[in-house]
Amino acid sequence: MKKYIAIALIASGTAAFAHSGVKNPDVMNRMMGMSELAKQMKVIGTMAKGEAAFDADAANAALAKISEEASYIPSLFENKATDPKSEALPAIWDNWDSFTAHATELEELAGGLAGTIQAEADLGPAMGQLGKSCGACHADFRAK
Template sequence: MKKYIAIALIAAGTAAFAHSGVKDPDVMNRMMGMSELAKQMKAIGSMAKGQTTFDPEALNAALGKISEEAGYIPSLFENKALDPKSEALPVIWDNFDTFTARATDLEEISGGLVGTIQTSTDLGPAMQQIGKACSACHADFRAK
């Protein structure tokens, strides 16, 4: 679980720096969407690590936002737009069906978790599910 929390925190921390100098509006929109996902993961991760108080309402809002943002991912990548600042790999457009399926997995997993987590103890397994969905996509479609 710590691995998935760390990934989310690193992504959130580097998002602002990564956006500077991006010229393509499609790439900027994608990066903003991914930054929103990272922001929500950071909120959940801070609860999981005990840095913030477990708040079921905030947790469910974050899960819902992750699901919503994941639903937008395929449309954000419809145009094959590349930018030197982008971490998106061109293979996305070669394997767009797989890419889209992974976004759908994240959407369904996070949406399915809304309302199911009653205590902070339940956060670990939830973070693992979401983290695996994120990692599955990043492993093939994002520059390391």
């Protein structure tokens, strides 16, 4: 689980740097959407690591926002836009059904978890599930 928390925190910290110099507006929109996902993962991750005080309402709101943002992923990638700063692999468009299935999985997972965080002990399992979902998509569709 610590691996998934670390990935979320690193992703959110490098988002601003990655966006500098992006010229394609479609790619910029995708990056902003992914940055919002990372931001919400950071809300949960910092609580799970004890770096922020536990707040069930904030954690559940972050899960709801992750679900909402995940629902936008297919529309953000409909155009096969490229940019040297993009980490999106061409496999996205070559394997569109698999890519969109990953997005739907994240949307449904986060939506199902939203409202279930009642105690600090609930954060770890939620982060583990979210991290696996995000990681599965990144393994196939994001440049390393």
